[in-house]
Amino acid sequence: MPRDPAFLASLAASLLEGGEGGHEIAHGMALVYLDRDGLCRHADRHFAAALARSPEDLIGRPLTGIDHPVAAALGLAVATLGMSPVQSSVPVDCMMATGDGGLAVFSGCVIAHRDSGGATLGHLGLLHRTGDPDRIAEFVTCRDSFITTLLDAAVDGIIVSDRSGIIRSINRACCRLFGYEDGELVGQAMTVLMPPPFARDHDRYIDSYVRTDRPKIIGIGRDTLGQRKDGTVFPIHLSVGEARLGERTTYVGIIRDISDRLAAEQRATYLARHDPLTGVLTRTAFLEECEALFAAHRAETAKEAPRDAAGRGSLFALFSLDVDQFSDVNEAFGFHVGDAALKAMVSRVTEVLPAGTILCRVAADEFAALSRVTDADHARRLAGVVHDRLTASIYADRHWVRLRLSVGAAVQDETVTTLEDLNAKAKLALQAVQHNGGNAVCFYTPEMAAAATRRMMLTMHLNHAIDRNELRLVYQPIVDSQGRVRSAEALLRWDHHALGPVSPGEFIPVAEESGLIVPITDWVLSTAIAQMARWEKEGTLPDRVFLNISGQQFLRGNLTGRLAELLDGHPSLRGHLGLEITEQAAVRDLTVAVRTLGELAELGIQAAIDDFGSGYSSLSYVQQLPVAKLKIDRAFVIDVPENPKNNALVRAAVGMAHGLGLTTVAEGVETAEQRDFLVSVGCDMMQGYLFGRPMMPDALADMLRAQAAPTVA
Known part of the structure; x- marks a missing residue:
């Protein structure tokens, strides 16, 4: 159709001169002229028929008052020209229903009719009607405003292309995704959005499809690569669908940038390994x-x-x-x-x-x-x-x-x-x-495998030791410098029905590693307190009975609460119960240790630091702990008084402990020479085979009775 503005302007002038019976354009073209006020001054029969009216019905009337897609499209074009004095024409496309229930598309343009000074005299509309299915399909997929709105509302990129791979429509998200301006890609080949290797494959695919009519990716989503306008290659997910409108085949591609997804997957894969x-x-x-x-x-x-x-x-x-x-x-x-x-x-x-x-x-x-x-x-x-x-x-x-x-x-x-x-x-x-x-x-070393097997076996059997009544407590006397029994230490023994006696040095670490030390310690507490109650009733209760508490139970267990519960029925025993904790356990968590020892002191329970000198060997820690006794490790006692260095260490430990107001107890005393040296340096209490081996409760009671009996002159 002719689109030359000069030609159309002269045509408008001739129409005005011809009046209402104006000229008609051949070949099914529809012609309308509106004056500067929007009133129709000329309408040929084709245009009038499109609006289901006669030319006479339209002359002198504004088209804005007519509810019809063609009138609305013209009104929009006129308004667009009115906002741009330099623009001389605006394209017009609209679709309408025909009387037989079909569809028709009107395409053309509106030209501004201006005088030599640029003043607008009117507007000339020149339209062409078609019912061609392919043309309708093109309009639906490329120019329908409703479909355009839907496409632009989508987050993903959407491309509509024809059978040959030419882009016919593209939404705003896709343009932004590939770095193009709106409308810049329409009419270009799809390959402009692909890296070179993929572009070549696409051309081969199109050629194959044209020859065989067999699509290979229709309805299939796949990950591939896209190329932006600046040449950047990035990962995309492409889904392609096929639609037929009339005789026309249209392809719709949905494109999503999967850079973030791939990065997340790669991160997840990395973190999995x-x-x-x-x-x-x-x-x-x-x-x-x-x-x-x-x-x-x-x-x-x-x-x-x-x-x-x-x-x-x-x-x-x-x-x-x-x-x-x-x-x-x-x-x-x-x-x-x-x-x-x-x-x-x-x-x-x-x-x-x-x-x-x-x-x-x-x-x-x-x-x-x-x-x-x-x-x-x-x-x-x-x-x-x-x-x-x-x-x-x-x-x-x-x-x-x-x-x-x-x-x-x-x-x-x-x-x-x-x-x-x-x-x-x-x-x-x-x-x-x-x-x-x-x-x-x-x-x-090969011996480690045997030791591991042994530990596993001990763990399994130790789990049933309480139920099988295989555990027992023995008591070793603690004497003063005069050799009189003042206190006793309760020591745990395990007599297995098949393995025989198992050393505490072997099964206590197993109990601590396996967590069995918690129920075992509870058994020791309840058993020792019950025995102390019997001694009290018999009149043979020592001044103190000390129980060994593991670091795990001391720092993590509810030790104070459990002792308070056990002593509720025996309040008089509180002043006779003592606990021994290792130096390492005491200073491992000093805050917890101070709090727990303070709670025990409120119950009347005395605390002692066991094996002093074998761990941190620092009285700076001990002075912060509310304890009453220090037990000097047997390693320092075993070779006194022969070893001058150990002599000095024991003498220093006793002197510093007394300076802090603490009582000292020496462990592992086996000879009279050791005893005499310890007494000479002021050690308060002693414990060892020289005074008695660990013994059954009745044997300790007999020792206390004999000690209390009057001496016969």
């Missing part, structure tokens, strides 16, 4: 990678034994690292300092161990590392360096921290064929070093 704090592998990922390494090693070994540069064989060593009492760091400085210390620890491990070492975080404060070593001596040197480096001061978040580290290690030998074998041996070595106090290095 890596510790989020330290970045090392998780236990599961560690086992997978180590098993793969072992499998490759077995394949190499089957061909030829691997050799290092010096010609020596290459073996695997597994190091199991556990930070002792790491909770103390968190409690003292805060978790942020503990986290910083762990990250610094991992950094030091990677600096020390050979390249290619696989490292993982097994638990909160436990790590494992698999390294290649030349031999067992090489592994021992590495373990020693690791321990030295990790126990050196660490500057963590503005705090200096010193860690205690237990290292259990195992080196591959002919008995090790899998990672599981090596890991089990390293764990046994770690358990062994922890049983001996920790903060050291220990390598696996």
Whole structure:
């Protein structure tokens, strides 16, 4: 259709001159002219028929008063021209229903009729009507305002293309996604949004589809790549649907930027295999990678034994690292300092161990590392360096921290064929070093397996010891400097029906590790108080009966509440009951220790520090604790008075304890010479085989009766 403004302006002038019987345009064109006031001055029969009226009905009337899509489209175009004095024409497209129930599209334009000075005289509308299905389909998919609104409201990018891959419509979100302005992509090939390799594949696909009419991706969503206007390539998810409007085939592509999703998936995959704090592998990922390494090693070994540069064989060593009492760091400085210390620890491990070492975080404060070593001596040197480096001061978040580290290690030998074998041996070595106090290095030996089996068996049987009535208490007398029995210490014994007597030094650590120490301690408390009640009734109750309390029960259990409950029926026993706690347990959590000991003192229960000198050996801690007695460890008593250094230590401990108002008790006294020395330095009380071995309750009662009997002249 002619769109030249000059031609249309002259046409408008001729129409006005011709009056109401004006000219008509051939070929089904519809013509209308509106004056500057919006009144219709000319309408041919095609235009009038579109509005279901005669030309005479329209002349002199404003079209704005007619409820019809064509009139509305013209009114919008005129208003648009009125807002832009420099714009000479506006395209018009609208769809309307025909009388036979079909659809028709009117397309064309409205031209501003202006004089030489630029003043608007009127507006000329020139439209073409079509009922072609393809043209209607194009209008529906590309120009219908309702559909455009829906497309622009979508969050995802939406592209409508024809059979040849030409973009016919695109929503605002898609333009923004690919970095284009509105309308910039319409009419271009879809390949402009694809990286070159994908663009070539798309062209081949279109060619194949045109030849065979067999689509390959219709109805299928897939992840692919898109390319922005600036050349940036990014991941997208593309879904393609097919629609047919009349004879026309249209494709609708829905595009979503999946950069964030892929980043989240990659992060999730990373976190599934890596510790989020330290970045090392998780236990599961560690086992997978180590098993793969072992499998490759077995394949190499089957061909030829691997050799290092010096010609020596290459073996695997597994190091199991556990930070002792790491909770103390968190409690003292805060978790942020503990986290910083762990990250610094991992950094030091990677600096020390050979390249290619696989490292993982097994638990909160436990790590494992698999390294290649030349031999067992090489592994021992590495373990020693690791321990030295990790126990050196660490500057963590503005705090200096010193860690205690237990290292259990195992080196591959002919008995090790899998990672599981090596890991089990390293764990046994770690358990062994922890049983001996920790903060050291220990390598696996065959004896450890037997010891582990023994501990497992003891744990199983100890769980039933109370029900089977296999536990008993014996009492060892505590005497003053004159040799008179003043107190007694209750000692736990276990007589297994099949294993026989089991040493407390063996089963007490097992009970603490397994948590059985809690019910066992409760049994000891109730049994000892019941025995004290019987002694009181018989008149043979010592001044004090001391019970040993584990650090776990003392710091974490409801000790004060349980003792108050047991003593409710025997209030007179409160002044006769004493508790012994180890120095290490007392200072492990000083705040809790002071509070608990204060609560016990309010009940009348006396507390003593057991094995003084074997742990922190600092009276600066002891002076903060509300205790009445210090028990000097047997290790300092065993070789007095022959050992001058121990003599000095015992003398100093007694003097400082007396300076703090504390009573001293020496353990492990076995000879008269030891007794005489202790009396000479002012030790208040003594305990040991010289005065009596641990005995049954009746034997202690007999000793007290004999002591109370008058001496016959």
